[in-house]
Amino acid sequence: MRKIKFTKMVASGNDFVVIESGHKSGVTRHKILARNICERKYGVGADGVLVLEKSKVANVRMRIFNADGSEAEMCGNGARCVAFYASTEYPACPAGRRVPSTELKIETKAGVIESEVRGDNVKIKLTDPKNIKLGIPLKIGKRILRVNFINTGVPHAVIFVEGINKIDVFNLGRFIRFHKKFQPQGTNVDFTEILSDNSIKVRTYERGVEDETLACGTGSVAAALILSHQSGVRCHKIDVYTKSGEILKVHFDKMNNNFKNIWLEGKAGIVYKGEYNV
DSSP, rough: OOEEEEEEETTTEEEEEEEEEEEEOOOHHHHHHHHHHHHHTTTTOOEEEEEEEEESSSSSSEEEEEEESSSSSOOHHHHHHHHHHHHHTTSSSSTTTTOOOSSSEETTTTTEEEEEEEEEEEEEEOOEEEEEEEEEEEEEEEEEEEEEESSSSEEEEEEOOOOOOOOHHHHHHHHHTOOOGGTTTOOOOEEEEEETTTEEEEEEETTTTEEEEEEOOHHHHHHHHHHHHHHHOOOOOEEEOOOOOOOOEEEEETTTTTTEEEEEEEEOEEEEEEEOOO
């Protein structure tokens, strides 16, 4: 038996176990560790594991392993946790290089992202979205549901609803997440209720967690951009009300339905540190 040092972190209701690896290591080992350590009864309990490694193109490399052991390309709230961790834990973080806390870059499988950290408020700049598709028809029972799709680092299906608190997020979300139209990757599913021209409420079924989470950073961005794309609203900031009760802010520039300079902003922090027996 050996001990692994970890830090438990949370960003807007998404919780993560952060582990410093320092160098590239076995994927299989991380997948097994993620399944065990994320288990909420016998492990630490988390939506995913964030492994920090050295990077040749950024200050730190972030690898994301979901609670089911699968590896994700990107995680918005996870990246905000890593930015906060790296900026506050230096020089204790050997995975990166010392930089001013407001100028830290993170390498992900979706690309290199920038971050700004001021206190517990953390902003990250996402890569430009791709593969936007509106009004995809999905047959559910006897009715047709119109679903929108966008990739904000990871795939997201966005469905606009009314009465969001009554939506069966688990069962409906799971059906869409595994639908043949989104295979082989599958998709995250964001149920979105419009509150005003610049505010929405979002509930997300997360791929890899295979359940509803209290918040989803890339999902909040996906819902905000789809709203702007569909409605033609000219505002450049949308408030996203999450299930956790926290409000995430999505900033972006838009020209002819092309999105640039996309930033996700919200709170992040350390919950506790510990050792996990493997």
